Amino acid sequence: MQVRHIDTIAPVALPGIEHRTLANRAAGIASFEVWQQALAQGTATPLHRHDCEEVIVFTGGHGVMRHAGREVPCGPGTVLLCAPNELHQIVNTGDAALTLYGILSASPVPVMDADGNPIPLPW
């Protein structure tokens, strides 16, 4: 059993997104990855899809999930279950960080843009 603490996991800072990988293949978990992210006020992820399942649990802030032409409100307690390759985008529409856990059923996680071009992840 491996013991980690979120505060000791160095965040990867992308423009507008603070990302921590809590678990992945490199850390000894082969089947899935667990991410913690905070999207700064006024920011959004790219429109993207993963070739794996994803569950997102929102823990703080307010935003929307853009998917299939609709905007789903997201805030503390919202849980989104995404099938593989569903295009989606998370947008922070609130006045504070939008925080979440993401669980993805592959490690590493293959990410593509709307045209199917790979989006390399910096973590």
Next chain:
Amino acid sequence: MQVRHIDTIAPVALPGIEHRTLANRAAGIASFEVWQQALAQGTATPLHRHDCEEVIVFTGGHGVMRHAGREVPCGPGTVLLCAPNELHQIVNTGDAALTLYGILSASPVPVMDADGNPIPLPW
């Protein structure tokens, strides 16, 4: 994409454990399950193991993880990465609920006691 809210997911109340399944095969996610649990003050899980990987993210309270003859302190921000079939037990040693997310790489999740006897899950 499926949208849920934790407050609308009915908890399963075991003695000392309030459990919610946020995602599983029945909800459309085949590769893993996501659980939210609150262990009441003074309670513990059974000593058990799963025949799958597990990651636990603690979000509130204080407790210990008993594993391989040691007790690992657990509180907000502790992340435990468990290989398949590692015997473990979570004990709430604090004065409030011990809250966590558990992610398990199978759905349904096979759970056994220390002797290998199946522990049926009520959720």
